[in-house]
Amino acid sequence: MNFSIAEENYIKAIYHLQQADGNVTTNELAAELKTRAASVTDMLKKLKAKKLLNYEKYQGFRLSAEGRKIALSIVRRHRLWEYFLVEKLQFGWDEVHEVAEELEHISSRKLVDKLDAYLDYPKFDPHGDPIPDSSGRMAAQKMINLIDLPLNEAAEIVSVGSQSTELLELLRHKNIGIGTVLEVKKHFSFDHSIEIKIKGHPALTLSQQLAQALFVKRM
Amino acid sequence: MNFSIAEENYIKAIYHLQQADGNVTTNELAAELKTRAASVTDMLKKLKAKKLLNYEKYQGFRLSAEGRKIALSIVRRHRLWEYFLVEKLQFGWDEVHEVAEELEHISSRKLVDKLDAYLDYPKFDPHGDPIPDSSGRMAAQKMINLIDLPLNEAAEIVSVGSQSTELLELLRHKNIGIGTVLEVKKHFSFDHSIEIKIKGHPALTLSQQLAQALFVKRM
DNA sequence: TTTATTTTTTAGATTTGCCTAAATTATATT
DNA sequence: AATATAATTTAGGCAAATCTAAAAAATAAA
Numbered sequence: 288m289n290f291s292i293a294e295e296n297y298i299k300a301i302y303h304l305q306q307a308d309g310n311v312t313t314n315e316l317a318a319e320l321k322t323r324a325a326s327v328t329d330m331l332k333k334l335k336a337k338k339l340l341n342y343e344k345y346q347g348f349r350l351s352a353e354g355r356k357i358a359l360s361i362v363r364r365h366r367l368w369e370y371f372l373v374e375k376l377q378f379g380w381d382e383v384h385e386v387a388e389e390l391e392h393i394s395s396r397k398l399v400d401k402l403d404a405y406l407d408y409p410k411f412d413p414h415g416d417p418i419p420d421s422s423g424r425m426a427a428q429k430m431i432n433l434i435d436l437p438l439n440e441a442a443e444i445v446s447v448g449s450q451s452t453e454l455l456e457l458l459r460h461k462n463i464g465i466g467t468v469l470e471v472k473k474h475f476s477f478d479h480s481i482e483i484k485i486k487g488h489p490a491l492t493l494s495q496q497l498a499q500a501l502f503v504k505r506m
Numbered sequence: 507m508n509f510s511i512a513e514e515n516y517i518k519a520i521y522h523l524q525q526a527d528g529n530v531t532t533n534e535l536a537a538e539l540k541t542r543a544a545s546v547t548d549m550l551k552k553l554k555a556k557k558l559l560n561y562e563k564y565q566g567f568r569l570s571a572e573g574r575k576i577a578l579s580i581v582r583r584h585r586l587w588e589y590f591l592v593e594k595l596q597f598g599w600d601e602v603h604e605v606a607e608e609l610e611h612i613s614s615r616k617l618v619d620k621l622d623a624y625l626d627y628p629k630f631d632p633h634g635d636p637i638p639d640s641s642g643r644m645a646a647q648k649m650i651n652l653i654d655l656p657l658n659e660a661a662e663i664v665s666v667g668s669q670s671t672e673l674l675e676l677l678r679h680k681n682i683g684i685g686t687v688l689e690v691k692k693h694f695s696f697d698h699s700i701e702i703k704i705k706g707h708p709a710l711t712l713s714q715q716l717a718q719a720l721f722v723k724r725m
Numbered sequence: 726t727t728t729a730t731t732t733t734t735t736a737g738a739t740t741t742g743c744c745t746a747a748a749t750t751a752t753a754t755t
Numbered sequence: 756a757a758t759a760t761a762a763t764t765t766a767g768g769c770a771a772a773t774c775t776a777a778a779a780a781a782t783a784a785a
Contacts, residue, residue, distance in 0.1 A: 291741075293741080293743090312762080312763090313762070313763055314761095314763080322743075323743080323744065324762075324763065324764085325743085325744070325745080325746095325764075326742070326744070327763090328763065328764055328765085329741095329742070329743080330742080330743095333741090344763080344764070345750060345751065345763060372617075375624055376617070376620040376621060376624050378616075378620065385614075386612070386614050386617050389612045389614070390609075393608045395604075395605050395608070397597075397601070397605075398591075398595070398605050401595040401596065405594055405595050405596075510772090512772060512773090531732080531733090532732070533731090533732065533733080541772095541773075541774090542773080542775085543733065543734085544733085544735080544736095544774070545772070545774070546733090547734055548771095548772075549772080552771090563733080563734070564732080564733060564779090
């Protein structure tokens with residue numbers, strides 16, 4: 288089955304809202320999509336007719352299994368394109384969203400799978416969100432920026448924000464790499480540097496720039 | 507100004523038809539777009555109102571200067587994406603058209619220019635058609651496959667159909683490269699091989715596979 | 726040049742996705 | 756529990772892009 292851009296935008300928005308909220312309401316969705324509640328009701332009927340939605344009048348709604356599957360394929364496309372834009376086209380993290388919103392609606396399975404292969408099957412997009420694989424599976428945990436990790440919580444480094452040799456040199460020097468497990472001990476507001484602790488090693492200070500280039504998964 | 511997908515498809519189709527025909531007619535365009543003449547008339551009015559079209563009822567039509575500019579930016583996007591799909595994602599030549607038809611409607615200037623840079627400013631798409639640059643200029647001549655070059659016509663090699671090391675090795679061995687000027691002297695129908703002549707060198711035989719991997723521009 | 730044919734346009738519907746305003750149902754308050 | 760408020764749905768319309776059928780204009784043929 289094929290879906291219109293409007294339908295896909297609704298499916299994706301419902302998916303994101305139900306991740307956070309459980310059941311989704313008409314007004315919530317209208318706010319998310321910057322449209323009116325009446326328009327949402329119209330689309331809900333359409334999606335229900337297509338069996339993508341579990342929905343009864345006045346009761347709130349969630350995606351059906353089939354709806355969720357489609358949502359995941361849209362999310363996959365969105366995040367793969369974001370990764371492409373940042374890694375290959377040198378977009379900044381902050382600039383990719385709107386363009387990816389357009390690219391995500393191109394549904395050619397072949398395109399998406401070849402893009403995935405070309406990018407070497409990335410597991411997280413540039414914002415740290417996991418990318419579903421071609422059968423809809425994805426890493427459970429969102430990757431977060433080291434700077435956002437709460438104090439004294441163990442986390443594992445899963446990605447670095449750039450491939451510059453300068454960054455890699457610095458990481459090698461500090462003995463930090465993918466897989467390193469650490470905790471943040473302190474935040475210094477003066478320069479936004481942080482102090483971290485790796486088991487069996489003395490505490491280390493990381494600059495704001497460095498901390499922002501590191502992504503971790505809580506354990 | 508921003509255009510709908512339907513408008514862009516009309517603009518592009520008119521551009522291609524007027525390249526071939528001079529003036530374009532309603533029925534021609536309807537056939538090209540697989541729609542009905544009445545639908546075409548409706549859209550012609552819209553495009554005329556937007557000053558993209560020189561059009562008087564019952565008279566046929568052509569793009570205005572402004573319309574042509576927009577057509578070129580759509581053609582640019584289409585051909586850059588085709589190049590991307592073949593060179594980076596390993597699509598076959600024949601498989602890229604439909605996907606590029608979708609990608610071409612994403613109009614972000616920044617996206618297109620960064621893609622162009624990433625691809626290293628290609629001059630021709632995988633079908634040999636020239637790619638307009640960011641200001642709409644493009645090579646005048648269509649690039650053609652060496653196998654399609656008429657006998658005894660001088661032509662210059664401008665592109666090779668793949669980057670495989672095997673191909674490059676063979677070309678180096680035969681002393682053929684980008685810029686080489688040659689003529690085709692003979693076609694052998696048995697194996698579709700061809701005999702070529704490079705000035706100051708003895709005649710050479712190229713296999714069908716090799717000839718098909720070489721693109722030339724007539725001089 | 727008058728008629729027949731073809732091309733093009735107009736008129737009037739349809740579908741999708743959106744809107745406002747009014748009605749209905751659910752929830753919160755007293 | 757009755758009423759006020761908030762959320763949701765229905766009713767009725769609008770714009771874009773398409774369609775069919777009919778009318779108008781241009782072109783070709785007799």
